[in-house]
Amino acid sequence: MEDNRTYLPPEWNNEERMRVLLGPMPQTQDIVARNARLTFWSAAIHLWCKRTNKLVFTLQETLAAFRRGTQVPLCIPEVLVHMNSTAEVLPISELPLGEQSQESWLRWGQRIFVATPARFTWNKFKKIVGVSNVEGTTYVDRVMLQEMCDQVIKRYWESAAKNYPVNLPVALPHLYHRINECIGSADNLHLIVETLAYQEQAATTVHNGTTYVKFLMPGDTSKPDITMADLAEINLLCALEQVQDNINNINAEITEQQNNAKSSLQSGSKVQALSCLRKKRRLEKSLSKQLGALENVSNCLQQLQETRINKQILHAFKTGMQAIRDSFANDISAEGVANTMDELQEVLEECKDINSVLATGVMEEDVDDSSLQEELDQLMSTDQKSLTHHDELIKSMSGLTLPDVPQSNPLSSLNAQPSSPTVKATP
Structure with a gap:
C-alpha cells in the first residue's frame, strides 16, 4: 500500500x-x-x-x-x-x-x-x-517558527493596503483569515505574533475581548506602538460597520412589511394590513435615526483620520527641520562659508595660471621664410596649370553635338519583307 x-x-x-x-x-x-x-x-x-x-x-x-x-x-x-x-x-x-x-x-x-x-x-x-x-x-x-514569522510579515504588508488600513492594528481573526494557508492553525498565529512581539517587530493588545497586533513598518527600526488614537479608530470602524449592517437589516424588514401589507389586502384582512403598515412606519423612524448615527460616525472617523494625517505631516516637518539644522551644524556658518570661498578663489587662480601656461604652446625652431615662399609659389603654379587644362577640356567638349532622338523604331524596317522585282515583257 x-x-x-x-x-x-x-x-x-x-x-x-x-x-x-x-x-x-x-x-x-x-x-x-x-x-x-x-x-x-x-x-x-x-x-x-x-x-x-x-x-x-x-x-x-x-x-x-x-x-x-x-x-x-x-x-x-x-x-x-x-x-x-x-x-x-x-x-x-x-x-x-x-x-x-x-x-x-x-x-x-x-x-x-x-x-x-x-x-x-x-x-x-x-x-x-x-x-x-x-x-x-x-x-x-525554532527554525520553522522564524520562517513563519518572516512569511507572516511579508504577506501582511503585501495585502495590507487592499484589506485593511496601513499602519493600523489588525484583529487576529481577520489576519488569520487572510494568511491561514501559510501558517496552518490559529494557535500557530498566536505563537508567531508573541514571538514577533518579543523581537520588537510587532505590538499586541487586547481590546474589547479581541487581540490586535500592529506590525513594524518596512524600513523602520523603532518598536511599533498601539496608541489610544489607533484604538479609537478601530472602535469607529467597528461602529460604522455595525450601523451599516443595521441599516441593511431595517431596509429588508421595511420591504418585508410592505409586501405583507399587500398580501393582507389581497386576502381581505384590512386589520392585518394596517398592523404591517404601522410596523413599517416604526421601522422608517428607526432607519432615520440609524442614518443620522451613520453620518455622525462617518464624520468623527473622517476627523480622526485627518488628525492622524496631519500628525504625520507635522512629524515629517519636524524631521526635515532637524535634518536642515544638523546639516548647518557641520561647519556651515558665515565664517566657514567665507573660508571656503577664499579657498575656492585660490584654486581658480591656480587653474587660470595653468591654463595660461598651456596656451603658450611649444617653441618651434626657426625656419627660413624664403624657402617657404618658393615652395608656396610652386604649389600655386601647379594648381594654375591644372585649372587651365581643365578649362580647355571643357571648351573642347562644348562643340560636340548628339544626334536627334528618332521618332520611330529603327528596327521596325527590319521586320518588313522585301518585295519581288517586276519583270517587264519585251515586245
Missing part, C-alpha cells in the same frame, strides 16, 4: 536502510554512526514540521508521524534531546514570548548572573546523568 505522507525522507522505501535507522541510537563510542543518525532524523523532523505547518509537537506525535508499520524510531527521544541542546527545538515553556517589559538593574543582574547559569547547569547535569523529561515536554521548532 502506497504511503501518502509527503514529508517522509527518500530512504523510507529502502527496507534494509530503514531497519537500521529505526533501531536504537548507537553507542557513544561510535561517533560516526551517532552523527549520521542524528543528522538524518533532525532533517526528517524539520521536513515534517514544514510540510504539515506544525510548530508545536510532542514525542508521541513524532513517533506516530514516523511509524513504519509496527516499527517506531527508537532513537527519537535522544534525537530530541540533541536538538534541544543545539537550540533547534525548545520546550515551549523556555521559548521567549511576549513583549519585553522594562526590568530593573537588580532584576537584570538576577536573570543574567543567577537564573541563566543555573538553568544551563541543570540542563547539563540532566544530560550527563541521562535524565530527561522528553515524554512530557511540548517542543517548538
Whole structure:
C-alpha cells in the first residue's frame, strides 16, 4: 500500500536502510554512526514540521508521524534531546514570548548572573546523568517558527493596503483569515505574533475581548506602538460597520412589511394590513435615526483620520527641520562659508595660471621664410596649370553635338519583307 505522507525522507522505501535507522541510537563510542543518525532524523523532523505547518509537537506525535508499520524510531527521544541542546527545538515553556517589559538593574543582574547559569547547569547535569523529561515536554521548532514569522510579515504588508488600513492594528481573526494557508492553525498565529512581539517587530493588545497586533513598518527600526488614537479608530470602524449592517437589516424588514401589507389586502384582512403598515412606519423612524448615527460616525472617523494625517505631516516637518539644522551644524556658518570661498578663489587662480601656461604652446625652431615662399609659389603654379587644362577640356567638349532622338523604331524596317522585282515583257 502506497504511503501518502509527503514529508517522509527518500530512504523510507529502502527496507534494509530503514531497519537500521529505526533501531536504537548507537553507542557513544561510535561517533560516526551517532552523527549520521542524528543528522538524518533532525532533517526528517524539520521536513515534517514544514510540510504539515506544525510548530508545536510532542514525542508521541513524532513517533506516530514516523511509524513504519509496527516499527517506531527508537532513537527519537535522544534525537530530541540533541536538538534541544543545539537550540533547534525548545520546550515551549523556555521559548521567549511576549513583549519585553522594562526590568530593573537588580532584576537584570538576577536573570543574567543567577537564573541563566543555573538553568544551563541543570540542563547539563540532566544530560550527563541521562535524565530527561522528553515524554512530557511540548517542543517548538525554532527554525520553522522564524520562517513563519518572516512569511507572516511579508504577506501582511503585501495585502495590507487592499484589506485593511496601513499602519493600523489588525484583529487576529481577520489576519488569520487572510494568511491561514501559510501558517496552518490559529494557535500557530498566536505563537508567531508573541514571538514577533518579543523581537520588537510587532505590538499586541487586547481590546474589547479581541487581540490586535500592529506590525513594524518596512524600513523602520523603532518598536511599533498601539496608541489610544489607533484604538479609537478601530472602535469607529467597528461602529460604522455595525450601523451599516443595521441599516441593511431595517431596509429588508421595511420591504418585508410592505409586501405583507399587500398580501393582507389581497386576502381581505384590512386589520392585518394596517398592523404591517404601522410596523413599517416604526421601522422608517428607526432607519432615520440609524442614518443620522451613520453620518455622525462617518464624520468623527473622517476627523480622526485627518488628525492622524496631519500628525504625520507635522512629524515629517519636524524631521526635515532637524535634518536642515544638523546639516548647518557641520561647519556651515558665515565664517566657514567665507573660508571656503577664499579657498575656492585660490584654486581658480591656480587653474587660470595653468591654463595660461598651456596656451603658450611649444617653441618651434626657426625656419627660413624664403624657402617657404618658393615652395608656396610652386604649389600655386601647379594648381594654375591644372585649372587651365581643365578649362580647355571643357571648351573642347562644348562643340560636340548628339544626334536627334528618332521618332520611330529603327528596327521596325527590319521586320518588313522585301518585295519581288517586276519583270517587264519585251515586245
